[in-house]
Amino acid sequence: xxxxxxRSRTSTSGHRRQATPRDGxxxxxxxxxxxxxxxxxxxxxxxxxxxxxxxxxxxxxxxLTHSNLHPGRSLxxxxxxxxxxxxxxxxxGNIVLGVPFGVLLPMLAPGTRGILRVPLLTALVMLLVELxxxxxxxxxxxxxxxxxxxxxxxxxxxxxxxRRLGRAVHPPEQRKPASAKGTTTGKAxxxxxxxxxxxxxxxxKVSAAGKGVRDSKGGKGGKGVKLPRLPLLRRKV
Numbered sequence: 001x002x003x004x005x006x007r008s009r010t011s012t013s014g015h016r017r018q019a020t021p022r023d024g025x026x027x028x029x030x031x032x033x034x035x036x037x038x039x040x041x042x043x044x045x046x047x048x049x050x051x052x053x054x055x056x057x058x059x060x061x062x063x064l065t066h067s068n069l070h071p072g073r074s075l076x077x078x079x080x081x082x083x084x085x086x087x088x089x090x091x092x093g094n095i096v097l098g099v100p101f102g103v104l105l106p107m108l109a110p111g112t113r114g115i116l117r118v119p120l121l122t123a124l125v126m127l128l129v130e131l132x133x134x135x136x137x138x139x140x141x142x143x144x145x146x147x148x149x150x151x152x153x154x155x156x157x158x159x160x161x162x163r164r165l166g167r168a169v170h171p172p173e174q175r176k177p178a179s180a181k182g183t184t185t186g187k188a189x190x191x192x193x194x195x196x197x198x199x200x201x202x203x204x205k206v207s208a209a210g211k212g213v214r215d216s217k218g219g220k221g222g223k224g225v226k227l228p229r230l231p232l233l234r235r236k237v
Contacts, residue, residue, distance in 0.1 A: 027169070032170075036107060036169060039104050042104055043104045043108060054133060054140070055132060057140070058137075058138070058140065065139060065140060069142070070144070071148060073145065074143050075149075078091055094145075095152055095153035097150055098126070098150035099153045099154065100157065101150075101154040101157065102155060102159070103157045103158070105121065106158065106169075107169050110170035113163070113166045115155075118154055119158075122150060122151050122154035122155075123147055123150075123151045126150040130142045130146060130147055
């Protein structure tokens with residue numbers, strides 16, 4: 001009885017732990033749908049702005065642009081500028097340009113959520129943009145530091161806001177209590193089997209003991225062991 005009670009308590013406590021969600025109640029479906037529509041519209045607008053800023057030709061600056069394949073070279077040039085405003089504009093602009101990736105991607109595609117997936121996807125997109133700038137666009141050049149700054153901005157946006165918005169729009173699936181019931185049923189089945197085997201073993205022992213007593217009394221077929229008769233001694237008168 002004590003073992004059964006302890007098992008029932010553990011199964012009940014496990015069932016309660018799985019039934020209580022950690023993140024609270026998810027948003028209603030209409031709000032989640034509205035959030036996804038707004039995120040899609042924001043992503044389309046951001047793509048248009050990104051194309052205008054990065055893929056628009058600039059013939060006037062053709063003689064001033066140079067490709068950069070060494071990480072950190074352009075950052076050093078930005079920091080060495082005499083005006084701090086220009087350095088903040090260059091570095092901060094590239095970081096801000098990557099923030100929408102970290103905020104909008106987890107809302108639109110839950111498979112892109114992750115501290116590594118968002119930066120990797122952002123780096124891939126911005127790498128393609130920089131390759132297009134260096135190969136096709138006049139007055140633009142490939143710069144690896146721009147890719148690094150954009151990726152850092154995407155990571156910053158994901159950590160600050162994108163992770164929470166992604167969980168709110170696409171809540172994680174809650175564990176069903178059926179698994180707990182299954183484990184409880186399996187434990188109860190194993191306990192029942194063990195008790196049945198113990199009872200059957202006890203019955204076999206009892207039956208074996210009964211057979212031994214019957215054999216000692218009368219043998220298997222009811223025939224007792226014949227003892228030799230002793231001759232009777234007659235008293236002399």
